[in-house]
Amino acid sequence: MSAKNIPAPAKSATIEDVARLAGVSxxxxxxxxxxxxDVAERTRQRVQDIIQQIGYTPHVGAQRLAGNKTNIIxxxxxxxxxxxxxxxxxxxxxxxxxxxxxxxxxxxxTEPLDANGMLNLYRSGQADGVILMQIRLDDWRxxxxxxxxxxxxMIGRCAENDGYSYVDMDFERAMFMACEELVSLGHRQIAFxxxxxxxxxxxxxxxxxxxxxxxxxxxxFDLQPIYQExxxxxxxxxxxxxxxxxxxxxxxxxxxxxxxASASGAIRALRERGxxxxxxxxxxxxxxxxxxxxxxxxxxxxNFPSDSIGHQAAQMLVRLxxxxxxxxxxxxxxxxxxxxxxxxxxxxxxxxx
Amino acid sequence: MSAKNIPAPAKSATIEDVARLAGVSxxxxxxxxxxxxDVAERTRQRVQDIIQQIGYTPHVGAQRLAGNKTNIIxxxxxxxxxxxxxxxxxxxxxxxxxxxxxxxxxxxxTEPLDANGMLNLYRSGQADGVILMQIRLDDWRxxxxxxxxxxxxMIGRCAENDGYSYVDMDFERAMFMACEELVSLGHRQIAFxxxxxxxxxxxxxxxxxxxxxxxxxxxxFDLQPIYQExxxxxxxxxxxxxxxxxxxxxxxxxxxxxxxASASGAIRALRERGxxxxxxxxxxxxxxxxxxxxxxxxxxxxNFPSDSIGHQAAQMLVRLxxxxxxxxxxxxxxxxxxxxxxxxxxxxxxxxx
DNA sequence: TTGTAAGCGTTATCAG
DNA sequence: CTGATAACGCTTACAA
Numbered sequence: 001m002s003a004k005n006i007p008a009p010a011k012s013a014t015i016e017d018v019a020r021l022a023g024v025s026x027x028x029x030x031x032x033x034x035x036x037x038d039v040a041e042r043t044r045q046r047v048q049d050i051i052q053q054i055g056y057t058p059h060v061g062a063q064r065l066a067g068n069k070t071n072i073i074x075x076x077x078x079x080x081x082x083x084x085x086x087x088x089x090x091x092x093x094x095x096x097x098x099x100x101x102x103x104x105x106x107x108x109x110t111e112p113l114d115a116n117g118m119l120n121l122y123r124s125g126q127a128d129g130v131i132l133m134q135i136r137l138d139d140w141r142x143x144x145x146x147x148x149x150x151x152x153x154m155i156g157r158c159a160e161n162d163g164y165s166y167v168d169m170d171f172e173r174a175m176f177m178a179c180e181e182l183v184s185l186g187h188r189q190i191a192f193x194x195x196x197x198x199x200x201x202x203x204x205x206x207x208x209x210x211x212x213x214x215x216x217x218x219x220x221f222d223l224q225p226i227y228q229e230x231x232x233x234x235x236x237x238x239x240x241x242x243x244x245x246x247x248x249x250x251x252x253x254x255x256x257x258x259x260x261a262s263a264s265g266a267i268r269a270l271r272e273r274g275x276x277x278x279x280x281x282x283x284x285x286x287x288x289x290x291x292x293x294x295x296x297x298x299x300x301x302x303n304f305p306s307d308s309i310g311h312q313a314a315q316m317l318v319r320l321x322x323x324x325x326x327x328x329x330x331x332x333x334x335x336x337x338x339x340x341x342x343x344x345x346x347x348x349x350x351x352x353x
Numbered sequence: 354m355s356a357k358n359i360p361a362p363a364k365s366a367t368i369e370d371v372a373r374l375a376g377v378s379x380x381x382x383x384x385x386x387x388x389x390x391d392v393a394e395r396t397r398q399r400v401q402d403i404i405q406q407i408g409y410t411p412h413v414g415a416q417r418l419a420g421n422k423t424n425i426i427x428x429x430x431x432x433x434x435x436x437x438x439x440x441x442x443x444x445x446x447x448x449x450x451x452x453x454x455x456x457x458x459x460x461x462x463t464e465p466l467d468a469n470g471m472l473n474l475y476r477s478g479q480a481d482g483v484i485l486m487q488i489r490l491d492d493w494r495x496x497x498x499x500x501x502x503x504x505x506x507m508i509g510r511c512a513e514n515d516g517y518s519y520v521d522m523d524f525e526r527a528m529f530m531a532c533e534e535l536v537s538l539g540h541r542q543i544a545f546x547x548x549x550x551x552x553x554x555x556x557x558x559x560x561x562x563x564x565x566x567x568x569x570x571x572x573x574f575d576l577q578p579i580y581q582e583x584x585x586x587x588x589x590x591x592x593x594x595x596x597x598x599x600x601x602x603x604x605x606x607x608x609x610x611x612x613x614a615s616a617s618g619a620i621r622a623l624r625e626r627g628x629x630x631x632x633x634x635x636x637x638x639x640x641x642x643x644x645x646x647x648x649x650x651x652x653x654x655x656n657f658p659s660d661s662i663g664h665q666a667a668q669m670l671v672r673l674x675x676x677x678x679x680x681x682x683x684x685x686x687x688x689x690x691x692x693x694x695x696x697x698x699x700x701x702x703x704x705x706x
Numbered sequence: 707t708t709g710t711a712a713g714c715g716t717t718a719t720c721a722g
Numbered sequence: 723c724t725g726a727t728a729a730c731g732c733t734t735a736c737a738a
Contacts, residue, residue, distance in 0.1 A: 015732060016731080016732095024708075025709045026709085026731095026732080026733095027710080027711095027733080027734075028708060031707095031708090031733095031734095033732090033733095038708085040708085055469060058477060058732075059476070059478050059732070060478060060479055061414060061417045061418045061423065061477075061478035061479075061730085061731080062714090062731035062732040063732055063733080064414045065412075065415055065714050065715070065716090065732070066714055066733040067714085067733055067734090068714070070414065079450055089442040089443075090442075092445055092446075093432075093442070093445075097432055100432075100462065105479070106463075107458055107459065107460055108445070108449045108459050108460075108461060109453065109458075110449050123412070124365075124411060124412050124413045124414075125412050125413055125415070126413055261643075267649060268651075271649075290614075291647065293588040293589075293617070294588060294614055294648060296621065296624075296648065298621075367714095367715055367716090368716065377724075377725085378724065378726075379715095379716085379725085379726095380717080380718085380719095380727095384717095384723095386716090386717095387717080391723055391724085393724090411715080413716095415715030415717085415730090417716085417730095418730045418732090419717040419718080420718090421717090421730075478730095
């Protein structure tokens with residue numbers, strides 16, 4: 001099916017056209033466009049009328065080139081690692097909407113970038129600043145960017161964050177809270193379902209810190225270590241991991257799962273082994289609100305507000321770009337526990353000390 | 354916390370530097386950069402060495418300005434309407450990755466755009482082409498863009514699509530398939546849970562077509578009309594709508610739900626009324642694979658492959674931008690039914706047909 | 707308050 | 723094969 005005659009895109013008006021029509025110089029128009037002072041009100045009016053009339057809009061590309069500012073925020077999300085979970089997805093919309101609201105363009109880069117690529121991003125005028133995701137404890141990127149004076153904000157944080165802006169959640173505390181809640185319900189055999197090994201190998205922050213939180217909870221409440229690696233944060237893998245776990249530790253009564261999908265899989269496995277949730281076993285997930293409600297029973301969960309995090313990160317970057325004396329903002333979100341229907345007090349029949 | 358001395362961003366090398374260092378003219382470097390013919394192999398080598406050495410990268414902004422091409426694809430997703438569902442979210446990553454893979458930048462615009470804004474997008478050099486979402490049957494945007502020769506692709510389609518490129522799913526057929534499956538299981542009282550009224554008011558394609566499909570199924574299988582409007586595609590609203598529906602039509606035995614969240618809510622409501630799924634009632638959802646598995650019981654569903662759709666749309670746009678004799682591509686995806694655990698043959702006790 | 711003119715870093719045209 | 727030189731559309735000293 002070939003197109004009907006598509007007209008060639010009409011050349012659009014330039015600042016010069018406006019100037020000519022208004023009988024002023026280009027610079028005057030530019031001044032008006034950029035809200036500079038020192039313009040006669042009459043002139044401003046006249047020019048703006050013309051602009052209205054001919055429907056002129058500045059060419060952002062030219063503005064960028066001349067002004068040495070792109071007004072672009074880029075979100076770097078390397079798709080190699082990536083399973084996308086709801087976690088990541090919601091970052092996008094949060095960040096994108098914050099960018100829009102602040103008159104920034106939002107650019108999502110999924111191609112993994114090496115050191116050179118990162119710098120080129122800046123050198124070649126593709127963004128004023130970036131949001132970094134998938135931060136590793138020993139991440140090389142913040143140091144590089146900082147060294148070159150390239151503004152950025154991290155979603156997540158390194159081991160050492162001096163001088164880096166970030167927004168992150170306190171995963172250690174999140175994990176501890178989850179365990180604490182389960183303990184308070186009488187559970188003593190608490191399993192951790194996540195991918196500490198995988199993510200620790202990758203030195204990814206959340207994994208390390210969740211694991212750390214688990215250790216702390218164990219120490220604090222004197223629990224024995226029970227955990228099972230899930231391959232991916234999917235229902236299937238959560239299911240498989242749980243079956244395996246139940247074989248090895250049949251006395252487990254409670255589960256802390258990373259991501260709602262794992263939790264959903266766990267619940268399915270439990271049911272298959274004749275255990276009802278929450279009557280016989282309790283499950284807490286680290287998950288977004290949306291996902292937590294989707295699962296049956298609705299998950300008691302430590303809320304992970306991805307969209308808000310994305311939003312905050314973008315806002316922070318905008319501020320950073322706007323301020324001439326750049327400052328560092330570090331925001332560590334306090335986790336909140338929402339109790340729904342997947343947890344209950346340990347029933348006497350299940351008590352095992 | 355104020356930043357340590359951030360060094361001013363180093364001015365980066367320009368094409369001119371390269372030219373000087375290599376002892377050639379700027380135009381020669383440009384030619385080499387753009388892989389033009391008519392360059393001596395020796396020269397090319399020398400220049401490329403220099404480029405390597407000093408780590409030069411072209412300034413994309415300048416390229417855009419001079420070359421009159423942005424290499425940007427924009428995805429327009431007006432956030433006003435929008436609840437984001439997994440549907441939409443997955444479009445993004447699909448489109449973004451396709452763009453990346455084809456060396457296009459990907460720009461997500463969430464600000465609603467009026468006619469002028471749309472055209473400015475193009476005029477002001479913000480994108481070579483756009484992907485339109487939230488298409489209405491009588492959408493004004495495609496006609497406008499086409500008239501101005503602005504390349505675009507729709508995710509979704511209008512009532513009349515002559516000359517427009519799109520990728521969409523056959524929602525009519527999807528709905529019919531769902532009903533058909535339920536009928537084949539013996540169900541006669543099939544309810545439709547969605548938001549036809551809301552979306553029809555907005556003239557949004559999917560809603561109208563789902564509704565149409567429901568009518569066709571009714572006619573074909575001689576079913577009585579049972580439907581309930583859900584306010585939003587959330588668990589809560591699905592739950593509430595189902596309760597209401599059950600009050601008005603206590604004999605209903607099967608449900609077709611738009612989106613997994615509604616289905617999850619429906620299942621919860623059914624359970625609360627003492628009905629087990631799928632033993633007593635069957636539920637089919639129009640949902641992504643991921644969501645369908647998350648719900649318990651795993652949903653029998655008509656698969657809505659958002660990410661693939663996003664990917665295809667971006668690819669299509671890239672092709673469209675690349676081809677000098679622009680052609681129209683229209684892709685209507687055939688829905689597929691995946692049977693999981695939320696449907697079963699109508700049990701004799703429930704028969705009322 | 708306004709205009710002139712010099713960039714910004716490329717590409718493209720046209721001679722050589 | 724290569725090099726001037728003029729765009730591209732705008733911002734920004736600096737001058738008037």
